[in-house]
């Protein structure tokens with residue numbers, strides 16, 4: 001499978017120095033693996049592709065995971081308990097992104113994004129915490145999408161890759 005990489009990823013600046021070496025304690029690489037949740041391409045629930053163990057997608061997933069960990073740590077502080085988080089959708093190879101009619105330049109294609117839920121935390125609160133942390137620079141700048149009906153928050157690190165920040169909300 002060919003993964004499209006950006007000019008940035010092909011440049012000498014890649015990988016960015018800020019990318020840590022290993023995954024944070026509460027998120028693992030496999031959480032960004034791509035499963036066919038609705039069975040559009042292969043039997044429902046089957047694995048389409050696992051995140052590679054090296055390379056740009058791996059690095060992007062790693063960086064994204066650290067941002068998720070920072071959000072999780074903040075929620076644990078706020079709620080004074082261990083807040084479990086789930087990556088509903090992580091990396092999406094093109095074949096799958098096309099199948100679900102994802103945005104053509106979706107950050108999920110590059111492993112830079114996660115659609116998150118936090119157990120026992122209202123979607124709105126998760127969204128507000130992510131926004132606030134992006135504003136203060138506690139997470140990498142990127143895209144934050146609020147999906148109240150679908151009950152998840154999208155976070156991505158697009159600015160690390162030279163793109164502009166983005167904010168959007170699911171239509172009511």
Ligand SMILES: [Zn+2]
Pocket residue numbers: 089108113114115154155
């Ligand atoms: Zn998303």
